Amino acid sequence: MKDFPPPLLIFFAAWGSLSLSFFLFFLISAISLTTLTRKHYGITSPISLAQPKEADLVLTQKLIETLRPFGVFEEELELQRRILVLGKLNTLVQVWIREISQAKNIPSSVIDNVCGKIFTFGSYRLGVHTKGADIDALCVAPRHLERSDFFSSFYEKLKEQEEVKDLRVGSFVPVIKLSFDGIEIDILFARLALQTIPENLDLRDDGLLKNLDIRCIRSLNGCRVTDEILHLVPNIENFRLTLRAIKLWAKRHNIYSNILGFLGGVSWAMLVARTCQLYPNAVASTLVHKFFLVFSKWEWPNPVLLKQPEDCNLNLPVWDPRVTPSDRYHLMPIITPAYPQQNSTYNVSTSTRAIMVEEFKRGLAITDEILLNKAEWSKLFEAPNFFQKYKHYIVLLASAQTEKQHLEWVGLVESKIRILVGNLEKNEFITLAHVNPQSFPGPKEESENTIWVIGVVFKKMEGPENLNVDLTFDIQSFTDTVYRQAITSKMFEADMKITAMHVKRKQLQQLLPKVAIQRSKRKASVHLLFLDDTKPDNVGNSSSNAVRKGAAPLKQPTSPVQHDSEKKPEVDSVQQNPHPSPCLSAGPASKSPASPLGNETSEKAKVEEVRQRSHVECFLKFYFQHCVNFVFYTLFNPVLHSVHD
Secondary structure (H helix, E strand, O other): OOOHHHHHHHHHHHHHHHHHHHHHHHHHHHHHHHHHHHHOOOOOOOOOOOOOOOHHHHHHOOOOHHHHOOOOOHHHHHHHHHHHHHHHHHHHHHHHHHHHHHHHOHHHHHHHOOOOEEEEEHHHHHHHOOOOEEEEEEEEEOOOHHHHHHHHHHHHHHHHOOEEEEEEEEEOOEOOOOOOOOOEEEEEEEEEOOOOOOOOOOOOOOOOOOOOOHHHHHHHHHHHHHHHHOOOOOHHHHHHHHHHHHHHHHHOOOOOOOOOOOEEEHHHHHHHHHHHHHHOOOHHHHHHHHHHHHHHHOOOOOOOOOOOEEEOOOOOOOOOOOHHHHHHOOOOOEEOOOOOEEEEOOOOOOHHHHHHHHHHHHHHHHHHHHHHHHHHHHOOOOOOOOHOOOOOEEEEEEOOOOOHHHHHHHHHHHHHHHHHHHHHOOOOOOEEEEEEEOOOOOOOOEEEOEEEEEEEEEEEOOOOOOOOOOOOHHHHHHHHHHHHHHHHOOOOOOOOOOEEEEHHHHHHHOOOHHHHOOOOOHHHHOOOEEEOOOOOHHHHHHEEEOOOOOOOOOOOOOOOOHHHHOOOOOOOOOOOOOOOOOOOOOOOOOOOOOOOOOOOOHHHHHHHHOOOOOOHHHHHHHHHHHHHHHHHHHHHHHHHHHHOO
């Protein structure tokens, strides 16, 4: 070392440090590039990449055992029977298409190769169907078949099959309903602009939508959305088990119904899929907990997206609040991943969203206890007693003379109940309207009856006086809508009626089956809903007599032919004009997606996000910085000393 002068030593030291620094720099760049290019699911990177622990696997097994008694798993023999039935139905479609092709004088060379196919969607396609559940199917046919052929000749061909029972065409949706060997199947129809349907056809291909009419595009949408969901989750088995648990929980807690303003099957599936994207390595027990964590903190109306929306330049209407003003008023948007993207939750109202968010918070509290071994999974699936939850109820009764009329009438009334909920929400004296998705058979007298029950929370009023609230106008406008729809669709019969009445909790036992109103033996299964620090049971008590005796009984709406010309009852203290407040800004939306937890990220998510960083990468970055500092210190320290001297 004495042979080398000090400047040369400095040079070699600097050169070595600089070389090592560049090596570490390129190594860190490679690691960072690998991290950036690593495939992730969804529009944002995951919150946590943590692998499951032994305790998580044990909790998942306990979850499976808890789910079994509820019938959410189908036996293998029953599953094979479904596959066999679908195979027979697919063969029937092939034969029918060849017969129609011959009748239309299609060349024999084409007929030999022409074929169609049965696709499935919904819960069966997702792999989460329960025992006895129906199958949603789609008949895809080549371009020379017409929709009218499907509802005529194919309908007749189904009628000839011995295994087919209860064959009928849907009243409001273009669908053929049937029972094939005891399995309920709903079949939609779509024809593609293809000469034949390939066996390996992928319906996710957006090019298939070209030159199709809107009815076929709508029919294809169910299959396209279901297939996209399955392609957008990192682990299908974990997704399926989590979805089974969440669907059961939602049904038990009376928040599973798209038509009544809650969430339907596809919406729950998309929420679970988004949770799987945020925690790609988690098992079902963890995913159930994270589901409640994410969506109890979600800042609605920020939309839930599984992928970035794509524009296929087909000029089809898509959900976009920047372009469509009505989309800005959606309260809980969950956007389908397949083009044309649509909001699957446009029926959600202020009340139904508030109810679901409160249930998410309760689910989070219970799963927190489960993960701490302070509770069992069975607690999550305990059903609250809806008929002990509120103090005031509105009972709707739909009646018709014959069973066939009653089936059609009930379907129409149920599809419009969300309008009644909306009317009640606009009433200034009502805080919440909660419709029970489950309907009940009414008293059988001279006609068929079905009953729905709506729990109502009245606003607390200052002062000791009682307040009479007249809901006649809210009910009357709802029944007017139903009757008009029935008349327009030419299904109305003189014996079709709707009766509505306000009742107290203790009066329900006179109207509903005993099993429906039976008090829960376990105290934990009865949960009161708290919204805005208001207990339903406190409405009308001594400190707040808002409606203790005041809610007037509702009159039975008359036949539409009779009351159209009559004067509507006057309504006092009812706010008839809604106060819409846009859910999303009218300005251009930001290109970057909203954070899944909103602007306020939970402490748990922050911790998990920090943990996912590589310790090696952090060490290398630190060491690289240290080497750079050493190089600069070595090179410039002698200069600084010489200047100082």
